[in-house]
Amino acid sequence: MSVDGWNTLLVLGGIRSGKSEFAESLVADAPTVRYVATAPAGDPDDTEWANRLAAHRARRPGSWTTEETAGDPRRLADVIAGAAPHDTVLVDDLGGWVTVLLDPTHQPADDTATVDELAAAVRASAARLVLVSPEVGLSLVPTTPLGRAFTDALGATNRAIADACDAVVLVVAGQPSWLKPAAPRPLGVPVQPGPGQAGAPDGSTAASNGVAPGRPAEPALPEVLTPTVAPAPTPAPAEPAAAWAAPTMALPMVSTGLVIQPGMELPMPDDYAGPLAVERLATLDVPGAGLGVLDRVVGFAAATQGTSTPTPWTSVRVLLLHGDHTGGAAAGTAPGESARRARQARAGRGALARLAAESGASLQVVDAPTAAPIEDGPALTPDEVEAALRQGWRLAEQAAEAGVQLLVLAACGAGTEAAAAAVLAATAGAEPPAVLGRVVNGAGEVDDAAWMTRCAAVRDALHRTRRSTRDAKDVLAELGGGDVAVATGVLLGATARRLPVLLDGPVGVAAGMVSRDLAGQARHWCLLPDHGGQPAVRLAADVLGLTPLLDLRLDLGEGAAALAALPLLRSALALAATLPVHPSLGGDPDDGDFTEPAPTGPGPATTGSEPATAEPDFAEPEPAGPGPGPATTGPDSTGTDEAVSDASGRRAG
Template sequence: MSVDGWNTVLVLGGIRSGKSEFAESLVTDAPVVRYVATAPEGDPEDTEWATRLAAHRARRPGSWTTEETTEDPRRLADVLASAEPNEMVLVDDLGGWVTVLLDPDHQPADDVATIAELAEAIRGCAARVVLVSPEVGLSLVPTTPLGRAFTDALGAANRAVADACDAVVLVVAGQPVWLKSAATATEPSAPATMTAPTAAASATVRSLADAEPTPEVQLPDVLTHTPPAIPTQEPGNAWAAPTMALPMVSTGLVIQPGMELPMPDEYAGPQAVDRLTTLDVPGAGLGVLDRVVGFAAATQGTPTPAAWGSVRVLLLHGDHAGGAAAGTVAGESARRAAQARAGQGALARLAAESGASLQVVDTPASAPIEDEPALAPEQVESALRYGWRLAEQAADAGVQLLVLGACGAGTEAAAAAVLAATAGAEPPAVLGRVITDSGEIDDAAWMIRCAAVRDALHRTRRSSRGAKDILAELGGGDVAVATGVLLGATARRVPVLLDGPVGLAAGMVSRDLAGQARHWCLLADHGGHPAVRLAADVLGLTPLLDLRMDLGEGANALVALPLLRSVLALSAALPVHPSLGGPDDTDPSYADEPESTDPSYADPDLTEPDSTEPDFAEPEPAGPGPASTEADEQPATGWRAG
């Protein structure tokens, strides 16, 4: 199983469902594709069938190689066994393969054995494999013996191949529905781990602390993603693969400016905040934290949002070369990443306290931005898709909230360069002070960083300021992956808790790709960082806290997470205030007399009007009027007296 979720996938679908087009979209970006055609040529006078075959051939790029197995169905297993790790094999389809298998020219044949051989070949194939097959399980039982033999054999083949594949998708009317997702398929002994690719096979990786954890705090589940350094060389790795995002794969689109992604519920948020004013809480209620309730309500689509249960921390690790990394100790970021993988350090301990999983993601190293582009354009495309898949995998695993952090040399300077290019900021105004390990301020290193950003902006003064151009020229690998995470999380309606310059820089870039992404982001604390302050102001994200902690990206968010969860749990559990019709728990007669006999409690629409009812009288004011000079006994702040 590959790091991005699958090495082998079975694409099922009915006639004209779009299954072949969907399968072809999965291999679009692969440089080496072996197309295996299984359908026989058929009757030469059947022009309609010939037209179908011609349409299939016309869709194949000229760089693909085509092989046929119509002469011998058993050859399909040999093709899979001989495939190289750098190849992508597309088999279209198993219906034609079974047709040839049952052909009288190939009888007598052991159909069961041949299907078993195919399943074993899929399991042992070193290349990535996409197989297409008609779904016959929803059709009626054929009325002819030959028809029943075909459906029985194809059904058996589909079941065997589905069991052998990492993932299975059903295409209905052009819309893919994933029946078997490899993102959540893990070893029984390590249910929370992701997987990382190797040259010939895959292995489950789980990093735990070398020492035994303390009884009070258990180490978090640590998930690791380690892509190769050059993402475009090997089509079998996570970087070169196409995204599995449903609205994009089915149409063959790529991540591009102007995408239409979902927006949070525009009504649930205000309704949730209005509901807070009716709850049985003293004083002015939740204060500024009511924004947390409104955000959670909008992203969950309900006026009574629940506290986030499953939380995943994505720690992006990628260094920037050149002057952007001035003042950092060589190898320090790698040590921090290794520490997090081992379940140690501040971030891992905070994740354990919060019950959050921690996923360490290595991003490609970025070149010196003052001299050359940080990334190649093809690397940017791969990094965006990779970040999108990280968010998809989290959503498939049931994650309800993503926490985005980063650790890497030069990340602050790269974020400052992105802000200067997108918001017109001056680098010295958004570059934080450089603090050494001994706690001293290193002004010389700060000036080198400013000069690097200045030179990078001068070098790119005539370059396009499009989102992908900024990522390639200035942002680098970590900002590109973070941007993909924000877009993928938006597509899957998963909120993101931002923390640090990298996440905010990604938010600035994502505006040109999908303006909806910022509405799914929440900023717990600005951490005293000037770049975060400016980006948050541009994006319309108001920090909830002002702790000014500096434990590294992601740590501030995890410190605030228990508080945010408590606020959501409290708002969901508290009843309505008794003065507004809620229950009065202090009245012992309330439980004994749930229904009053007083006619005033009856529904006015169900009672007869009382002819003896006295004339209406204007009630006396309960407090001073607007022109009164008497002292106001009501509190100056708050919506209700405590």
């Protein structure tokens, strides 16, 4: 099938919109298709109608079988209900079916009951089912009773079938616009051994994950752990296997599924909510000047949440990408060190896992493809790049479906700094030695020889690719490697699902640089808590327009600084969401109605009808130095200090 994640689909469209061609393209890869024709034969003298039907027949491959339901509209529900799980059924179209249903030869008939029967059959269908229907709701109300009866009946049918289907798409001028995302369903994809599957170390099978017998198993998610701070943490059970949800509907589709390519139109954060949230901070009842640089956190959260009063992120997931780079890029790294870090994280140990536990975040370890030496040839093949991008997209989709509100990108692969330097050199024109940080070995010693080896590897890789196109996928294939490609897919998928991401480290910012050429909107969903003192992060942040919030200079691995800063970011959001407006600006004080304090010194006389809390007249103070003072109009010429209010409504001494 052309779209993963749905089992039943309604294709709507106007006359000559291309809806039938689009529906046919979705089932083109199926070995056999049961084509259900619903339209009556029509007037024999109507040659134009006959030509339309002939054109439809001519497009059908020889492997398709055609069934007619024009003689009995109730038979359509029986055909759908009788389709087996391995069948692919295309119904074209419901407009013809409603025409037959309203035909006087079928009256009297309970049309509503017939539509309900059809919707029930669609909802219970185990087959791959595509239904085509005209969209009549955008036209004028017909002037004849028969025309109104047809549009009313077809509109009611479309609504009932759309509710019963997993997904709905509207085709306008040949361009599909998806109205109803698909719910995750099991897909027939190759089995990859993992926890809870055949071939896994524990010896369990896919059946333990709830995969239906007779259907190929969906590969299980990488381990998702909720680390604890106990001395001997125990990994939490892995999340149940979930299929890749339907692709973001703004993206182009072909017979192979989702296409990740330059120029994708993905969502942008709310342009108005962020500034409004920052402006609102100036009205809060705080004793000082406010949140300082953390107001940017409030603006970011407001824009990504679409509200001027954002709330703290309660569900956070850390994606730890484990993908090694071989060759000179990994010089100075102990063999097997990154794998040990990944095992440590899976067991809930290590710095990143402990920080995640303290922050209440789940930790998901993701294995990315190993990159070949970039000085000798491409890091990945084009197919590996596509697979890695889709894997990252799928990870973001799964997080969004699980209710995650914030993603944190982390990495633990060997040679990631050199790969990021190569990506920055290719995308931002950076000099590799200027963006490649010092190499520190396991003993904490600076290894200058390893640093020079890494610089040479990046230099040779850039020379080897000097005539390449340097587009996004080319950079990932030639220089970036698996972890950067997966991270890029995560950023794109998170953008499509309006899911903010905390970047922290070279892999995350390198993915941000690459994602610019695929979807420029992605960087607006990213927040950089800290630069970590890394030159590559500093440069990428400047190019991407991501101003780091802090200067912690933690060196605990990529992602650690973001988790260390997370409680502070949450605190800022909690204050912004819960603090009341200052009483002088209309807020209610804690101890009751706000009243202006009485002046401490003598002031002008008040009449009996004047409230006791009336604001006193302004008195010019006495000059500090010698000389005649200005004349005063008050009864006291001693210049007694009185409380006055500034233009903002705040009290000034």
